[in-house]
Amino acid sequence: MSFTSLTFGLFLPIVFALYWALQRHLWWQNAFLVVASYVFYGWWDWRFLALIAVTSAASYVSGLALEHYRARTRLRSIITTGNIVLNLGILGVFKYFNFFATSFTDLLTTFGLRVDAPTLSLILPVGISFYTFQALSYTIDVHRGQLPATRDAVAFFAYISFFPQLVAGPIERATHLLPQMLRPRSFSPNAAVDGLRQMLWGFCKKMIVADTCAMAVDIIWQAPGEQSALVLFVGAFLFMMQIYCDFSGYSDIAVGCARLFGIDLMQNFRTPYFATSLADFWRRWHISLMTWLRDYVYIPLGGNRCSRPRQLRNTMAVFLLSGLWHGAAWTFVLWGLYHGILVSVEKTLNNYQAKRGAPTDKNSEQGFWRILGVGLLVCLGWIIFRADSLAALGSYLGGLTHLSTLTAFSTLTMGKTAVLWSLALLIVEWLGRHRRHALDFPDNGLLRYRAVRWAIYYTLLALLLFFHGEAQTFIYFQF
Amino acid sequence: MRSFFLRLFFFLLPLGLIAVAAETYVRQMPNSYRLKDEWMRCNADYVETIILGNSHAYYGIRPQDLTGRVFNLANVSQIASYDLALLQHYTPMSRLREVILVTDNSSLFDPPLEQSEPNRCAYYTIYMGIGPHSRWGRYGLEILQFDGFLEKMKAYKKGTYAMCDSMGWGCNYKSDLSTFNEENAAAAQRAVQRHTCQDWHWVEENAKQVEQIASLCQQKGLRLLVVQTPVCAFYNEGVPAQQHVEVRQLMQKLKKSYGATILDYSADPRFGGKDFFDADHLSDVGAIKFTKILNQVHQSHK
Numbered sequence: 001m002s003f004t005s006l007t008f009g010l011f012l013p014i015v016f017a018l019y020w021a022l023q024r025h026l027w028w029q030n031a032f033l034v035v036a037s038y039v040f041y042g043w044w045d046w047r048f049l050a051l052i053a054v055t056s057a058a059s060y061v062s063g064l065a066l067e068h069y070r071a072r073t074r075l076r077s078i079i080t081t082g083n084i085v086l087n088l089g090i091l092g093v094f095k096y097f098n099f100f101a102t103s104f105t106d107l108l109t110t111f112g113l114r115v116d117a118p119t120l121s122l123i124l125p126v127g128i129s130f131y132t133f134q135a136l137s138y139t140i141d142v143h144r145g146q147l148p149a150t151r152d153a154v155a156f157f158a159y160i161s162f163f164p165q166l167v168a169g170p171i172e173r174a175t176h177l178l179p180q181m182l183r184p185r186s187f188s189p190n191a192a193v194d195g196l197r198q199m200l201w202g203f204c205k206k207m208i209v210a211d212t213c214a215m216a217v218d219i220i221w222q223a224p225g226e227q228s229a230l231v232l233f234v235g236a237f238l239f240m241m242q243i244y245c246d247f248s249g250y251s252d253i254a255v256g257c258a259r260l261f262g263i264d265l266m267q268n269f270r271t272p273y274f275a276t277s278l279a280d281f282w283r284r285w286h287i288s289l290m291t292w293l294r295d296y297v298y299i300p301l302g303g304n305r306c307s308r309p310r311q312l313r314n315t316m317a318v319f320l321l322s323g324l325w326h327g328a329a330w331t332f333v334l335w336g337l338y339h340g341i342l343v344s345v346e347k348t349l350n351n352y353q354a355k356r357g358a359p360t361d362k363n364s365e366q367g368f369w370r371i372l373g374v375g376l377l378v379c380l381g382w383i384i385f386r387a388d389s390l391a392a393l394g395s396y397l398g399g400l401t402h403l404s405t406l407t408a409f410s411t412l413t414m415g416k417t418a419v420l421w422s423l424a425l426l427i428v429e430w431l432g433r434h435r436r437h438a439l440d441f442p443d444n445g446l447l448r449y450r451a452v453r454w455a456i457y458y459t460l461l462a463l464l465l466f467f468h469g470e471a472q473t474f475i476y477f478q479f
Numbered sequence: 480m481r482s483f484f485l486r487l488f489f490f491l492l493p494l495g496l497i498a499v500a501a502e503t504y505v506r507q508m509p510n511s512y513r514l515k516d517e518w519m520r521c522n523a524d525y526v527e528t529i530i531l532g533n534s535h536a537y538y539g540i541r542p543q544d545l546t547g548r549v550f551n552l553a554n555v556s557q558i559a560s561y562d563l564a565l566l567q568h569y570t571p572m573s574r575l576r577e578v579i580l581v582t583d584n585s586s587l588f589d590p591p592l593e594q595s596e597p598n599r600c601a602y603y604t605i606y607m608g609i610g611p612h613s614r615w616g617r618y619g620l621e622i623l624q625f626d627g628f629l630e631k632m633k634a635y636k637k638g639t640y641a642m643c644d645s646m647g648w649g650c651n652y653k654s655d656l657s658t659f660n661e662e663n664a665a666a667a668q669r670a671v672q673r674h675t676c677q678d679w680h681w682v683e684e685n686a687k688q689v690e691q692i693a694s695l696c697q698q699k700g701l702r703l704l705v706v707q708t709p710v711c712a713f714y715n716e717g718v719p720a721q722q723h724v725e726v727r728q729l730m731q732k733l734k735k736s737y738g739a740t741i742l743d744y745s746a747d748p749r750f751g752g753k754d755f756f757d758a759d760h761l762s763d764v765g766a767i768k769f770t771k772i773l774n775q776v777h778q779s780h781k
Contacts (some may be wrong), residue, residue, distance in 0.1 A: 006617050189483035
């Protein structure tokens with residue numbers, strides 16, 4: 001069930017009403033949340049339910065076992081390792097088996113060996129990458145003693161399957177979301193209203209900007225060799241906006257929806273395209289995944305507390321895993337590698353400048369150029385991300401280098417509307433960059449008047465109705 | 480909680496009122512679906528020949544030029560499943576003797592209406608009470624298919640909304656309003672692109688529905704004329720060869736297994752110039768001319 005479907009429009013009020021009707025009975029409220037979440041998830045394909053149930057059950061039992069064998073360190077390690085292998089194994093089979101099998105076959109072919117590698121005909125369950133990492137977070141945190149294992153199976157299943165964030169994040173931490181499932185929630189009208197506002201903003205980003213950009217991007221990417229450099233550049237910019245608005249729009253809808261149920265989810269984006277460095281960009285983009293990789297991969301590998309070469313190795317490991325997490329394709333790996341190299345180089349340069357005692361204060365003019373520079377580098381990365389294959393990537397990048405066509409404005413026949421919406425969004429996001437979301441209005445000025453705020457909401461609803469693009473699936477559903 | 484619901488109620492109230500007003504307004508607008516349903520409810524027992532199919536039939540066959548009591552039950556983008564549903568819906572049609580079904584390079588390859596034009600699913604559900612969707616579902620309100628609703632309002636305002644005359648014939652493809660030039664290959668190419676099959680699974684499903692229509696006619700002793708209306712040469716040549724093959728194969732099967740009469744006028748040299756409103760639709764002039772030619776076959780078996 002997609003957030004942008006009419007079915008969800010019916011589902012949400014019913015679930016909301018019944019959920020709060022059970023407010024005084026926490027166990028029943030959580031049980032209802034599990035049922036509703038499973039209905040939500042099963043709407044795509046009921047066969048996916050078994051998998052999420054197995055993942056949830058395995059992690060729940062692992063947590064109890066870790067608690068039970070508190071004193072037995074070796075056994076605890078085995079249990080945790082077993083749970084990690086199981087969860088990553090399931091993820092690996094569904095997501096990566098065919099990729100590695102065909103890559104292995106291709107490698108052997110280059111050496112003149114013909115091997116028919118077996119491939120599996122498996123549908124990738126929606127959201128598997130997200131809930132698997134969420135389940136792993138619980139097991140690892142219990143192992144580390146950061147969180148006591150819970151005996152409340154219903155609350156645990158609700159933590160894994162909580163429908164607003166189930167299929168495309170944010171990837172919640174057990175230390176953040178599970179306690180909320182274990183304690184009674186109280187209804188807050190202000191939180192609910194703010195949640196609805198954030199959902200509205202998310203819908204606008206997704207349905208107006210992302211879907212409009214998608215239409216132009218698809219056309220440009222169909223035949224990049226036939227486009228001028230200017231069109232290709234615009235296409236890259238539009239994809240940059242499409243993926244941001246699509247994913248952050250989903251996150252806004254998820255976070256806003258969760259607030260209707262008295263649950264706070266973590267912020268997943270913080271105006272990433274206003275980052276002043278690549279490291280800053282990765283502190284603002286898909287925050288839940290990057291902090292997960294930091295806490296469960298980077299720091300255990302040694303983090304910053306080791307020699308420079310190891311730090312760089314750890315950085316590359318995180319970004320390669322990030323690329324691979326997104327999908328089973330060499331372009332994703334290359335994208336991860338690209339960012340890993342850039343962040344490593346940036347770190348090295350920063351360390352060098354710090355040693356030389358170079359000034360670190362940055363004025364606003366420098367800030368503007370930094371934002372632009374980071375934006376260009378990130379945009380180039382998105383070209384790698386978007387390409388279906390290395391050949392398509394080569395074709396796109398090759399077209400960009402035909403500088404003689406860069407000034408061919410007459411060839412820019414498509415995507416103008418999408419460009420305008422994108423620029424408008426960037427302006428609005430800049431103005432709201434210190435707030436949680438663009439509709440998180442301050443309590444001063446004209447915006448403190450309800451009539452003004454309602455006029456803005458009605459205007460956005462009208463824009464949604466009249467200017468939405470052709471409906472597209474959320475991009476991150478495929479990851 | 481109460482304050483939240485009150486705020487939400489007052490916020491949604493104007494939207495709800497606008498939605499109700501818009502739905503009420505759009506339902507008052509005359510449309511071919513309601514007109515055809517009303518006519519059939521009153522005259523189902525008197526009609527002798529019905530015409531089914533998509534816009535090629537809707538604009539291309541004028542009942543007044545066919546002998547006997549004829550009604551055009553075709554509609555724009557009407558696919559075979561809805562043709563079948565219409566044939567089964569208006570019972571008993573005790574005097575029905577003949578069904579003229581237009582099946583060609585467009586209708587056989589059309590996607591499900593839910594994908595291509597969901598607003599039309601709403602029209603069948605609301606105004607005719609046919610189709611697989613419930614009145615209480617998403618196709619029970621025109622406003623829920625907002626894009627189609629908007630297009631309808633724009634077309635109505637411009638005067639280009641597809642209306643029909645009292646016998647169901649689509650009468651607004653006037654030859655003097657057409658800017659189509661038969662020599663213009665680009666215009667024909669756009670029509671070909673629209674009708675080029677995107678998913679061959681649709682063909683199987685559509686063909687199955689057409690066969691069910693043929694089977695039903697055979698069971699009821701109805702004569703079935705399967706017709707391909709005239710189209711301009713550029714369009715006919717532009718349609719992928721595989722689609723022509725599929726249509727021919729289906730026609731052969733309908734003739735052999737169900738005794739249907741197959742009439743292919745798609746490349747008829749008697750049609751040209753002002754006979755066409757666009758690459759694949761006849762104008763009013765062309766429709767009258769075509770229907771008179773068709774009447775010769777229609778009459779021959781009376």
